[in-house]
Amino acid sequence: MESFNQKIILENSNITLYLKREDLLHPYISGNKYRKLKYNLAQAKHENKTTLLTFGGAFSNHILAVAAAGKEYGFRTIGVIRGEELGDKINENPTLRQAQEFGMVFDFVSREVYKNKYTELFVERLKERFGDFYLIPEGGTNALAVEGCKEILTVEDEQFDYICCAVGTGGTISGIINCSKTGQQVLGFPVLKGDFLREDICKFVSGTDWDLIPQYHFGGYGKVTKELILFINEFYRKYQIPLDPVYTGKMVFGVLDLINKDYFPENAKIVMIHTGGLQGIAGMNKVLRQKNQIEINIYD
Structure with missing residues (x-):
């Protein structure tokens, strides 16, 4: 389209x-999410990354777009989600439920922990848990x-x-x-x-x-x-x-x-x-x- x-x-x-x-x-992978992911996906492939990791909230367009892109282009996807309480409510949430159906794996964290999501310590802990990944910022905004x-x-x-x-x-x-x-x-x-x-x-x-x-x-x-x-x-x-x-x-x-x-x-x-x-x-x-x-x- x-x-x-x-x-x-x-x-x-x-x-x-x-x-x-x-x-x-x-x-x-709609609208600006399609545009934002285009060159990030190309860069991930260039770096021989097989996993995409990103961040988002309960109804994040970005989370669903990354999950869909992962399914369509052959990446494993990890979503770090703001709000520990959402872990038991995936089936009640249309965005998270669809992202999970696309194969995304979630890591639900407290709002306090989420504030520190870009710190070196937090990212290293994610790598210890999930292995190497290509990191895409919350909302998808970076130079690419x-x-x-x-x-x-x-x-x-x-x-x-x-x-x-x-x-x-x-x-x-x-x-x-x-x-x-x-x-x-x-x-x-x-x-x-x-x-x-x-x-x-x-x-x-x-x-x-x-x-x-x-x-x-x-x-x-x-x-x-x-x-x-x-x-x-x-x-x-x-x-x-x-x-x-x-x-x-x-x-x-x-x-x-x-x-x-x-x-x-x-x-x-x-x-x-x-x-x-x-x-x-x-x-x-x-x-x-x-x-x-x-x-x-x-x-x-």
């Missing part, structure tokens, strides 16, 4: 708006991931004045900034609180024509509101495009809100990047159901 730009029809607006459907690249994300934009996208994407660890937007053309502005919509992302992104980019729009995180990473869920459901009803609630849903909400507030100049051409993450909807709906709250409905 390939990504393509899907036009969003805006009423009473002179703005041209498209959504780049990176979510269609692969059923499980940024290189892969440079391939999100194509010649077709040179027509756009603004390129918008959700921001988690900063790898995706870094790749986009590095391949954007003169005159294009890249806008990132952080999905978590805090201003540290700007510093992280600056480690990978040299361009300056970009900015972060921080007011659409809806409470922080993995947090949602009734307003956001209603928006995602209405967007699907109107355009038949599913949005995830953790990343792309927040970004699209933000872009449309900014359009309504005349943030963009007249006749601006905008492309939004759909970075995937749809697998997380099942897990989010389970949480919403337990709280007796409205669920995401993107199913006909």
